Amino acid sequence: MNKPKVVILGAGYGGMITSKSLEKLLKSGEADVTLINKHEYHYITTQLHKTVVGTAADRQIAMSIPELITPSKTRFLQSAVSSVDIHKQEVHLEGGDSVQYDYLLIALGFEVETYGTPGIKENAFQIRSFRSSKAIYNQIIKQFNLYKQDQDPSRLTFVVAGGGFTGVELLGELADGLPKLCAEHDIPFEKVKIVAIEAAPSVIPFFPQQSIEYTTEVLEKMNIELITGRKIIECTPEKVVIDPNIDIPTRTLIWSCGVKGNSIVHNWGLPIVRGKIEVDSYLRVKNMKNVFSLGDCSLFMKDEKNALAPTAQVALQQAPICAKNIIASIRGESLKAFDYHHKGSVASIGLKVGVGKVGSVRLSGLIGGFMKLVIEARYLFNLGGPSLILKQHFGVNRAPIHAAAKSKIN
Numbered sequence: 310m311n312k313p314k315v316v317i318l319g320a321g322y323g324g325m326i327t328s329k330s331l332e333k334l335l336k337s338g339e340a341d342v343t344l345i346n347k348h349e350y351h352y353i354t355t356q357l358h359k360t361v362v363g364t365a366a367d368r369q370i371a372m373s374i375p376e377l378i379t380p381s382k383t384r385f386l387q388s389a390v391s392s393v394d395i396h397k398q399e400v401h402l403e404g405g406d407s408v409q410y411d412y413l414l415i416a417l418g419f420e421v422e423t424y425g426t427p428g429i430k431e432n433a434f435q436i437r438s439f440r441s442s443k444a445i446y447n448q449i450i451k452q453f454n455l456y457k458q459d460q461d462p463s464r465l466t467f468v469v470a471g472g473g474f475t476g477v478e479l480l481g482e483l484a485d486g487l488p489k490l491c492a493e494h495d496i497p498f499e500k501v502k503i504v505a506i507e508a509a510p511s512v513i514p515f516f517p518q519q520s521i522e523y524t525t526e527v528l529e530k531m532n533i534e535l536i537t538g539r540k541i542i543e544c545t546p547e548k549v550v551i552d553p554n555i556d557i558p559t560r561t562l563i564w565s566c567g568v569k570g571n572s573i574v575h576n577w578g579l580p581i582v583r584g585k586i587e588v589d590s591y592l593r594v595k596n597m598k599n600v601f602s603l604g605d606c607s608l609f610m611k612d613e614k615n616a617l618a619p620t621a622q623v624a625l626q627q628a629p630i631c632a633k634n635i636i637a638s639i640r641g642e643s644l645k646a647f648d649y650h651h652k653g654s655v656a657s658i659g660l661k662v663g664v665g666k667v668g669s670v671r672l673s674g675l676i677g678g679f680m681k682l683v684i685e686a687r688y689l690f691n692l693g694g695p696s697l698i699l700k701q702h703f704g705v706n707r708a709p710i711h712a713a714a715k716s717k718i719n
Contacts, residue, residue, distance in 0.1 A: 312338065312339065312340050312341050313339075313340045313341070313411040313412060313639050314340070314341050314343070314409055314410050314411045314412070315331065315340050315341065315342045315343070315410065315411070315412045315413075315414070315635060315639075316342075316343045316345065316400055316408055316410035316412070316413050316414070317342070317343070317344045317345065317414045317416065318345050318390055318393075318400065318413070318414065318415050318416060318417055319345075319346060319415070319416035319417040319418055319604075319606075320344055320346035320351045320374055321351070321354065321416060321418045321604060321605075321624065322354065322604065322621050322624040322625050322628070322688075323416040323603040323604035323624035323625075323627060323628045323631070324344065324346070324414065324416035324604075324628075325344075325351050325374075325377065325628075325692065326624075326625060326628035326629065326632075326691065326692070327414055327416065327603070327628040327629075327631050327632045327635075328342065328344045328378060328383050329377075329378070329691075329692065330628060330629045330631075330632030330633070331382075331383070331632045331635065331636070332378070332379050332382040332383060334632060334633065334636055335382070335636060339636075339639065340412075340636075340639055341384070342382065342383045342384065343383075343384045343385075343386055343408060343410075344374070344378065344383055344384070344385050344386070345385075345386045345387075345388055345390060345400065345402070345408065346374060346385070346386075346387060346388075347387070347388070347389045347390075348371075348387065348439075348440075349373060349374055349375070349387050350371035350372055350373055350374060350439065350710070351371070351372050351374050351377060352370055352371040352372070352438065352439040353370055353372075353685070353688070354621055355478075355621055355685070356369075356370050356685065357370065357436050357438070357439065357442040358436065358442070358475070358478045358479040358481075358482040359482060359486075360439060360442035360443055360445075360446060361436065361442050361445045361446055361449075361479060361482060361483070361486075361563075362446065362449070362482050362483060362485075362486030362487060362490060363446055363486065363490060364482060364485070364486045364660065366705050366706070366707045367439075367443075367708075367709050367710040368705045368706045368707070368708075368710070369701055369705050370439060370442075371439040371710055372701075374387075377692060377693060377697075386402075386408070388402040388403065388404065388406070389402065389403040390402060390403075390417070390573065391403050392576070392577060393413070393415075393574075393577045395577060395578050395579070395597075395600065396578075398410050398411065398413070398599075400413070410599075411599060412599045412600075412601070412635050412638060412639065413599065413600045413601065414600075414601045414602070414603070414631060414635065415574060415579075415586060415594075415600070415601070415602040415606060415607070416602065416603055416604045416606065416624070417571040417573060417574060417606045418571055418604060418605045418606060419437070419568040419569060419570060419571060419605035419606065419619055420437070420568065420569055420570070420571055420572060421435045421437050421564060421567075421568060421569075422566065422567040422568055422569045423564070423566075424566070424567070426541055426542070426543070426544070427542070427543045427544070428543050428544035428545055429541075429544050429562075429564055431544075432544045432545060432546050432562065433470070433544050433562040433563070433564040434448060434561065434562065434563045434564065435563070435564050435565075436475060436479060436563060436564075436565050437568075439710070443710070445561070445563055448560075448561055449467070449487075449490065449561065450490075450494065452464040452465065452560055452561060453465075453490075453491070453494045453496045454494070456496065457495070457496075462500065462502075462558070463547065463548070463558035463559050463560055464560050465496070465500050465501045465502060466501075466502040466504065466557070466558060466559040466560075466561070467483060467487075467501070467502070467503050467504070467559065467561050467563070468504045468505075468506060468549050468557060468559045468561065468562045468563065469483070469503070469504070469505050469506070469562075469563045469565065470506050470507075470541055470549075470562060470563065470564045470565060470566050471506075471507065471564065471565035471566040471567070472505055472506075472507030472509065472511070472512030472513060472514070472535075472537065473512075473513060473515075473565065473566075474513065474654065474656040475565040476505065476507070476512070476565040476566075477512055477513060477524060477528070477656050477658060477664075478656050478657050478658070479563060479565060480503065480505050480528055480531075480533055480658075481527075481528070481531070481657060481658035481659035481660075481662075482657075482659065482660075483503050484503060484528075484531035484532070484533055484659055485531075485659035485660045485661075486660075487501055487503075502534065503531075503532070503533045503534065504533070504534045504536065504557060504559070505528065505533055505534065505535050505536065506536045506537075506539065506541060506549070506551060507535075507536070507537045507538075508537075508538070508539065508540045508541075508566075509537065509538070510537055510538050511525065511537055512524050512525060512528065512535065512537065513656070513664070516664070516666065517666070517671060519671060519673075520664050520665075520666065520671060520673065523664055523673045523674075524658065524664050527658050527659075527662060527664075528658070531659065536551065539551045539552055539555075540552050541562075542554070544562050546560070547559075547560065549562050568605060568619055569584050569585075570583075570584045570585035570586070570605060570606040570607070570608070570619075571605070571606045572584070574586055574606055579594055579600075580594065580595045580596065582608050583608055583616070585605075585606055585607055585608035585616075586602040586606055586607045586608060587607075587608045588601070588602050588603070588607045588608065588609055590646040590647060591634050591644040591645070591646060591647065592607070592609070592627055592630060592631045592634060592647055593634070593644075598638065599638065601631055601634065601635060603624055603627040603628065603631050604619070604623070604624035604627065605619040605624070609623075609627075609647070609649075611649060617649055620654075622651070622652065622654075623649060625688070625691075626647075626649055626650070627647055627649075630645055630647045631647075633645055652667065652668075653665060653666050653667030653668055653670075654666060655667065655672060655677060655680050655681045655684060656677075656681070657677075657678055657681045658677075658678075660678075661675060661678050662674050662675060662677060662678045663676075663677030663678035663679075663680060663681045664677050665677050665680065665681070667680065686698055689701055
C-alpha cells in the first residue's frame with residue numbers, strides 16, 4: 310500500500326512549524342512529507358530589519374532548512390512553484406518537474422501592497438524577504454560609496470514609508486546601526502538623515518495613546534524626522550513626493566506600508582476572496598478535503614465580517630492545528646477547528662528598547678525590548694529546542710549569504 314504524500318509549499322513560519330509538528334506527530338512510515346521552498350533557508354521575518362543594517366549575521370536571520378528538519382522524516386526540495394493542478398493533484402515546479410500529492414498545504418506568504426502609488430514598484434525597496442532586506446543593505450553601502458564621489462546629500466537620506474511595527478523596528482535599527490556602518494565606510498554620520506513618513510496621524514496608530522507617545526519620543530530622540538498625516542504620492546529614482554506636492558530628495562525609499570496575499574495562487578482554481586485563499590474553520594481550502602492553507606496567503610474569517618490579520622502570530626498558532634488536521638484526515642478521524650487567541654504584540658525600537666502590549670499589560674523601554682528577545686527565543690525553541698537557541702547566539706556561521714538582489718542605477 311502506498312503511503313499518503315503530504316506536500317507543503319513554503320517554508321515560512323506556517324510551513325516550517327507545520328512540517329516540524331508533522332515530524333513529531335506522524336507515526337514511523339505513516340506518510341511521506343515533502344517541503345518545497347524557493348531558497349535553501351528559512352528566514353525570521355520579524356527580524357529582517359537587522360539584515361538591513363547588518364546588525365545580525367546573515368545566518369542568524371536566514372537559517373538552513375536542511376539543518377532545521379529531520380531528513381528521515383521530511384524531504385526538502387529547493388525549487389520555485391509555478392502552478393498547482395488541483396484535479397490531477399500535482400504541484401508543477403519551475404524547470405518542468407512535478408510533485409504528486411494526496412494532501413497539500415499552501416503556505417506561500419505575502420506580497421507587498423503598493424496601493425497603486427506611482428513609482429513604488431519600480432523605485433522603492435521592500436522589506437519582504439531576506440533577499441529584499443539584503444538588497445537594502447547593499448543599497449546603503451552603494452550610496453555611501455557614491456557619496457564619496459559626488460557629495461550628494463540625497464544619497465545619505467534614508468526614507469521609511471509606513472509607521473506600523475515593521476516601519477518602527479526598521480527606523481530604530483537604522484538609527485542604532487548606521488553609526489557603526491558609517492564608521493566602517495568613512496562616512497560622517499552627522500550628515501545622515503533618517504525620515505519616517507506615515508499617512509495616519511501618528512506612528513503605530515493602532516496602539517494606546519501612551520504607547521504612541523512613547524514611541525514618538527524615542528524616535529525623535531534618535532534624530533529621526535517624523536512626517537505624519539501625509540501620503541506618498543510618487544517615488545522616482547531621485548526623490549519621494551508627499552502631499553501636497555512636497556519633494557524629499559533621496560535615493561533610498563524603504564516601503565513598509567502593508568501586505569497582500571501571494572498572487573501566484575490566483576490561477577490555480579482555488580476560491581479567492583479579497584486576494585487570498587478562503588479557508589474553513591479547519592484550515593482546509595473551502596469545499597476541498599485534502600488541500601489546506603494558512604498564514605498570509607489564506608483568508609480565515611474570525612467572524613462574518615472580519616478576517617484575521619496577516620501576522621506571524623496567526624501563522625504560528627495555525628500551524629500545529631493544521632498539522633493535526635492533516636494527520637486526522639489521513640487517519641479518517643475528526644478534525645479540530647482553529648481558534649485564534651491574540652497574545653499581544655511587541656516591537657523593538659533599536660537594539661535596547663521596545664514597545665508593545667501583552668494581554669492587558671502595556672510594555673515600553675527596556676522591558677519591551679527584553680520581551681521582544683523572549684518572543685524571538687521562544688520561536689527558536691519551538692523550531693529547534695535549546696540547542697538552536699545556543700547555536701544562533703554563540704555558534705552561528707558568520708559568513709555572509711550571497712543573495713541576488715535588486716539594484717538601482719542611481
